Every structure is written in C-alpha cells, then in structure tokens.
Amino acid sequence: MSFREKIHWIALVGLLSAFGWYFLNYPWEIANSPKGMYIAVWMLLPVTIIFLVPMVAGAAFFAIRSPKDADLKEDEREKGIHLRGTHLAYYPLAIGVQLNIFVLINGFNYGYAVTILIATLVIAELIRVGSQLYYYRRGY
Amino acid sequence: MWGRSYIIIAVATDPMAQTPFTNDxxxxxxxxxxxxxxxxxxxxxxTRQTIAAIEQGKYSPSLEVAFRIAHVFGKPLEEVFQWQRD
Known part of the structure; x- marks a missing residue:
C-alpha cells in the first residue's frame, strides 16, 4: 500500500469520526435560530481537532516508518486517480449548493444553512476520498 | 526531467476490463x-504500485512511461508490450 493510499484511509476514518460526531450531536431543535448557527460554527473547532490530529499523527508515523515512500512524487497513475476522484466529488458539491439555495429561499437559514453546507462538503470529500481509495485498490 | 505531459496509449471503456495488450x-x-x-x-x-498495476494489465501507462520501461531493459517497445485485441 502506497504512502498516499494510507493517508487516504486515515482521512476517510477522520472524516467519518469528526463529522459523525458533529451530525449526531448537533442540536437540531434550535437549528433555525442564530444560536443554532453559532453552535454549528463552534462545533467545527472539535471537529477540526478530531480530523487533523489523526491526519498529522498518521502522516508523521508513516513518513518516519518509510521516508522513501513519503518523498515520492505523485506519478501519472496517482495523478489520474486524484483527478477522477475530484471530478466525482464535483456532483454532490453542485447538488448541495443548489439544495442550500432552495432551503434559504424557503425560509430556513442559520444553523440549517451552515449544516447543509458542511454536509455538502463532507459528502463531496467522502466521495472524493472513497472513490480514490477504490481506484487505488483496483489499480486504476 | 521527467516531463509533465503524457499521452494515454490505451483507455479501457469497461472500468474492470484489462488493458488491450499484454506485457513481458x-x-x-x-x-x-x-x-x-x-x-x-x-x-x-x-511508484512500485504503478509498476505492479501495469504488469497485471490493470493500468495502461502513458507512452512516455512505456518507452522508459522498454529503455530500462534495452528492448524495443513491441518486445515489452504486445497488442492483443483488434
């Protein structure tokens, strides 16, 4: 397994853990209020910590364990995998933004809008990382 | 040195299909x-993983990488890669 694939696995686990915690603990009953928005924004602090700490620790661990792999530049196959994953992630991103516009027009805002934007980013990232892992496993 | 531009010499339409050529x-x-x-x-x-994917016929290398592989072995391209499907 290449260094980049390992980092992708850590990112996938980190995304699921951090944003799983966020969506399970968000106070949905006050979402459509200014307080709901502030809570959503403040909850991003622990989310960032939950996501970044394993990413940094994992990257450092694998880089120390196999520095040669960590120093390797992305080759053409990996660039192709990278581009395919990013391309696939565009669709949920576009749908999420449209959904957010629809929600704002229909009187939902504050925490709902922030949370839908966060969910859009998370789904897009999960599709990007997940599809790239699939391509890494498949070979291309 | 390695150049950024490359040409895909074979693109499989079926994502699970093997490349239309074999290699030695x-x-x-x-x-x-x-x-x-x-x-x-x-x-x-x-990377090592890319060589493994080429060997197994899972990935079609760019023309540049195909030539580089042939050059390492001192062989012409067609002695390393053989077209199979017409």
Missing part, C-alpha cells in the same frame, strides 16, 4: 538480475 515486464525483470518492481519504478519514475 515480469520476465524482463527476472532476466535483468531479478530486478524488483520498486527498482524498476525508481528507474522509470513511477
């Missing part, structure tokens, strides 16, 4: 003093 990279590696996939990858400028 494994044999050539063996004959070249049991060269490892990692060693070949280092010489060509790709």
């Amino acid at each position: 990279i494994r044999t050539l590696r063996f004959l070249a003093g049991e060269m490892t996939q990692g060693d070949l990858g280092d010489k060509v400028g790709v």
Whole structure:
C-alpha cells in the first residue's frame, strides 16, 4: 500500500469520526435560530481537532516508518486517480449548493444553512476520498 | 526531467476490463538480475504500485512511461508490450 493510499484511509476514518460526531450531536431543535448557527460554527473547532490530529499523527508515523515512500512524487497513475476522484466529488458539491439555495429561499437559514453546507462538503470529500481509495485498490 | 505531459496509449471503456495488450515486464525483470518492481519504478519514475498495476494489465501507462520501461531493459517497445485485441 502506497504512502498516499494510507493517508487516504486515515482521512476517510477522520472524516467519518469528526463529522459523525458533529451530525449526531448537533442540536437540531434550535437549528433555525442564530444560536443554532453559532453552535454549528463552534462545533467545527472539535471537529477540526478530531480530523487533523489523526491526519498529522498518521502522516508523521508513516513518513518516519518509510521516508522513501513519503518523498515520492505523485506519478501519472496517482495523478489520474486524484483527478477522477475530484471530478466525482464535483456532483454532490453542485447538488448541495443548489439544495442550500432552495432551503434559504424557503425560509430556513442559520444553523440549517451552515449544516447543509458542511454536509455538502463532507459528502463531496467522502466521495472524493472513497472513490480514490477504490481506484487505488483496483489499480486504476 | 521527467516531463509533465503524457499521452494515454490505451483507455479501457469497461472500468474492470484489462488493458488491450499484454506485457513481458515480469520476465524482463527476472532476466535483468531479478530486478524488483520498486527498482524498476525508481528507474522509470513511477511508484512500485504503478509498476505492479501495469504488469497485471490493470493500468495502461502513458507512452512516455512505456518507452522508459522498454529503455530500462534495452528492448524495443513491441518486445515489452504486445497488442492483443483488434
């Protein structure tokens, strides 16, 4: 397994853990209020910590364990995998933004809008990382 | 040195399909003093995983990488890669 694939696995686990915690603990009953928005924004602090700490620790661990792999530049196959994953992630991103516009027009805002934007980013990232892992496993 | 531009020489339409050509990279590696996939990858400028994917027919390399592989073994391209499907 290449260094980049390992980092992708850590990112996938980190995304699921951090944003799983966020969506399970968000106070949905006050979402459509200014307080709901502030809570959503403040909850991003622990989310960032939950996501970044394993990413940094994992990257450092694998880089120390196999520095040669960590120093390797992305080759053409990996660039192709990278581009395919990013391309696939565009669709949920576009749908999420449209959904957010629809929600704002229909009187939902504050925490709902922030949370839908966060969910859009998370789904897009999960599709990007997940599809790239699939391509890494498949070979291309 | 390695150049950023490359041409895809074969693109499979079925994502699970194998490339439309076979290759003798494994044999050539063996004959070249049991060269490892990692060693070949280092010489060509790709990762070990990419060499493994090419060997298994899962990935079509760019024309540049195909030529680099042939050059490592001192063989013409058609002795390393053989077109199979018409």
